[in-house]
Amino acid sequence: MRLFDKFRRNPWTAPLLIAGVMATLLAPRSLPAAGAGGAPSGGYPQIQNAPANPPPDQRFKADILVIVAHPDDEPAPYLARAIYDQHKRVAVIFGTPGNGGGDAEGNAQAAALGAIRATEAREAMATFGVLHVWFLCGTDTPGQNVLQSLETWDHGRALGETVRLIRLTRPEVILTWLPVYVAGENHDDHQAAGVIATEAFDLAGDATAFPEQISHPRNRNGIMNLTEGLLPWQPKKIYYFSDALHTDFLEGQGPVYSSADVSPSQHKSYYQLAVEQAAHHLTQGDSGQAAQQALSGGPEYIYAKEPVQLVLGKSLVGGTKTGDVLEGIQPGEVPFAPVQGYRPEPRQGISVELGGPWAYYKLLWKAHNLEHLRDLIKTPEVAVGNGEPVSVPILIHNDTDQAVEVTITCALPAGWKEHSGAGRYPVRPHETYPVEASYNASSTDKPEWQALTWRAESKGQVVGTITLRVMTDSPGLPQ
Numbered sequence: 001m002r003l004f005d006k007f008r009r010n011p012w013t014a015p016l017l018i019a020g021v022m023a024t025l026l027a028p029r030s031l032p033a034a035g036a037g038g039a040p041s042g043g044y045p046q047i048q049n050a051p052a053n054p055p056p057d058q059r060f061k062a063d064i065l066v067i068v069a070h071p072d073d074e075p076a077p078y079l080a081r082a083i084y085d086q087h088k089r090v091a092v093i094f095g096t097p098g099n100g101g102g103d104a105e106g107n108a109q110a111a112a113l114g115a116i117r118a119t120e121a122r123e124a125m126a127t128f129g130v131l132h133v134w135f136l137c138g139t140d141t142p143g144q145n146v147l148q149s150l151e152t153w154d155h156g157r158a159l160g161e162t163v164r165l166i167r168l169t170r171p172e173v174i175l176t177w178l179p180v181y182v183a184g185e186n187h188d189d190h191q192a193a194g195v196i197a198t199e200a201f202d203l204a205g206d207a208t209a210f211p212e213q214i215s216h217p218r219n220r221n222g223i224m225n226l227t228e229g230l231l232p233w234q235p236k237k238i239y240y241f242s243d244a245l246h247t248d249f250l251e252g253q254g255p256v257y258s259s260a261d262v263s264p265s266q267h268k269s270y271y272q273l274a275v276e277q278a279a280h281h282l283t284q285g286d287s288g289q290a291a292q293q294a295l296s297g298g299p300e301y302i303y304a305k306e307p308v309q310l311v312l313g314k315s316l317v318g319g320t321k322t323g324d325v326l327e328g329i330q331p332g333e334v335p336f337a338p339v340q341g342y343r344p345e346p347r348q349g350i351s352v353e354l355g356g357p358w359a360y361y362k363l364l365w366k367a368h369n370l371e372h373l374r375d376l377i378k379t380p381e382v383a384v385g386n387g388e389p390v391s392v393p394i395l396i397h398n399d400t401d402q403a404v405e406v407t408i409t410c411a412l413p414a415g416w417k418e419h420s421g422a423g424r425y426p427v428r429p430h431e432t433y434p435v436e437a438s439y440n441a442s443s444t445d446k447p448e449w450q451a452l453t454w455r456a457e458s459k460g461q462v463v464g465t466i467t468l469r470v471m472t473d474s475p476g477l478p479q
């Protein structure tokens with residue numbers, strides 16, 4: 001019989017039971033004498049001292065974490081200075097093994113090339129004494145649209161892994177590629193590295209981001225611990241560098257490090273140290289092979305000759321924009337610094353804007369408290385080869401309650417050929433219509449800036465214009 005049934009059959013059962021319990025609790029008792037089979041004076045024998053909680057593994061602590069896309073992306077002349085003469089610990093994350101592109105040393109391609117380049121990268125970093133080198137799950141994706149690389153890299157997985165490695169290495173500073181669409185190489189993998197580094201900078205200290213990484217194991221010496229036991233970590237500064245053709249927009253945005261300076265400890269220029277480091281990337285003609293030739297008395301390796309010019313993304317510890325990367329860095333932790341995050345942009349009426357990576361970056365910068373990056377490139381730009389295809393995504397926003405028709409026309413420079421773009425577009429109320437405008441660039445004798453301007457009209461009124469400047473005759477990736 002269950003107790004409830006007993007109460008129901010005899011209503012006196014419950015009061016009697018409670019009274020009995022109270023009487024037992026209130027009855028005077030004699031405590032066992034100290035040391036006579038009970039608790040001894042001064043403590044409880046069954047409670048033992050707990051072992052110390054292990055601190056984060058100091059072997060992996062980094063001062064500078066470099067997050068780049070490919071082997072040979074690492075800014076070697078600066079890293080030589082930081083490692084040899086500022087005695088800083090450096091770790092590196094490569095987004096891909098560099099499994100695309102040609103093999104300047106042999107016939108290996110694709111996955112085999114990636115296996116070789118990953119080893120070359122480890123050897124190159126080892127010349128600087130850097131042994132903590134990781135690779136994300138990305139695959140080399142030649143192009144200029146960051147959104148394509150974020151897709152092929154499996155963005156979520158790559159971000160989770162980057163957050164994990166920040167929590168493991170607990171860096172003071174992150175160095176990465178600039179997430180801005182520039183005229184130049186503008187490699188979409190470079191920009192994906194910059195996007196993921198930016199996101200991870202803002203997430204690694206967030207205890208709700210990838211919480212499985214920071215959940216303590218039940219028994220750290222046991223098996224089957226399926227949570228990771230790391231701790232949140234907020235890096236203090238993030239700096240960017242760019243692969244743009246022009247560097248005017250970088251001036252004054254961060255520190256510049258000359259590669260010609262001589263290392264006081266190594267008695268060689270940082271250029272020379274970078275050449276020796278880069279010579280390990282032998283499958284890459286424009287870096288490893290060029291560096292090897294420079295070591296053999298050939299032409300100088302130009303990439304290592306250039307100064308390393310940085311853009312300060314943000315600092316949580318003050319300091320000046322152009323001061324040293326490590327300026328203001330003190331040992332210890334800083335609190336998690338939440339950023340604004342995504343906020344929908346209020347819009348009214350009918351409007352047009354560049355879509356794809358351009359539209360995405362405007363949102364990214366704002367969400368991550370990096371709005372100053374918006375001012376770096378005043379007019380959107382791109383670089384393409386002679387006669388090469390150019391694709392320009394345009395968004396038509398109708399934020400009215402009526403369906404509208406929007407006419408797009410484009411003023412093209414001489415020699416350009418239009419395939420799509422101009423037309424009359426029906427746009428439903430509160431709809432965004434994605435237009436893909438496509439062209440072939442003109443051929444020019446030398447690189448020159450040309451401007452494409454689109455005009456959007458509705459009901460005879462101009463509702464918006466867009467200008468994109470294009471650097472012609474520029475070798476580089478397909479746009």
Ligand SMILES: [Zn+2]
Binds near residue numbers: 073187190
């Ligand atoms: Zn690269």
